[in-house]
Amino acid sequence: xxxxxxxxxxxxxxxxxxxxxxxxxxxxxxxxxxxxxxxxxxxxxxxxxxxxxxxxxxxxxxxxxxxxxxxxxxxxxxxxxxxxxxxxxxxxxxxxxxxxxxxxxxxxxxxxxxxxxxxxxxxxxxxxxxxxxxxxxxxxxxxxxxxxxxxxxxxxxxxxxxxxxxxxxxxxxxxxxxxxxxxxxx
Numbered sequence: 001x002x003x004x005x006x007x008x009x010x011x012x013x014x015x016x017x018x019x020x021x022x023x024x025x026x027x028x029x030x031x032x033x034x035x036x037x038x039x040x041x042x043x044x045x046x047x048x049x050x051x052x053x054x055x056x057x058x059x060x061x062x063x064x065x066x067x068x069x070x071x072x073x074x075x076x077x078x079x080x081x082x083x084x085x086x087x088x089x090x091x092x093x094x095x096x097x098x099x100x101x102x103x104x105x106x107x108x109x110x111x112x113x114x115x116x117x118x119x120x121x122x123x124x125x126x127x128x129x130x131x132x133x134x135x136x137x138x139x140x141x142x143x144x145x146x147x148x149x150x151x152x153x154x155x156x157x158x159x160x161x162x163x164x165x166x167x168x169x170x171x172x173x174x175x176x177x178x179x180x181x182x183x184x185x186x
Contacts, residue, residue: 079103132169
């Protein structure tokens, strides 16, 4: 997996900016103020990256909660992975715009055309945008009854997909805010 979380590098950048701010203190007040703002922003980014990096296991758990709900035929459980105003763009292009709509759609789909089909997936990158916001890109696949693939790369084209989702932390729990999946065609 490609790691995009680099708190050590961001911390070094924050220290460098802080050092420049100290050197520039003898310069103009405008330059010192600009550098002070940049230093504070760099420290904020470093703190956000560290907080997000410390939550990586919880962030990786979010899609696994979705898979568990899907694989047990629980449409309401899929909806529960999302914020109340969450959005889900399916591989078929259906745009679902709330937790309730996501739950209803998947309750019907898992009782109908998706009955018996399981889903697997894995995150490829996690990018922290702040202490409570991440963007995750990854791969997934739909398994027909009896298939035992464990890696999305093993799933035949047409049932394999690439995903991007925005995760947010609310009340110490990570949820999906936005989710989009695109089928990888032959």
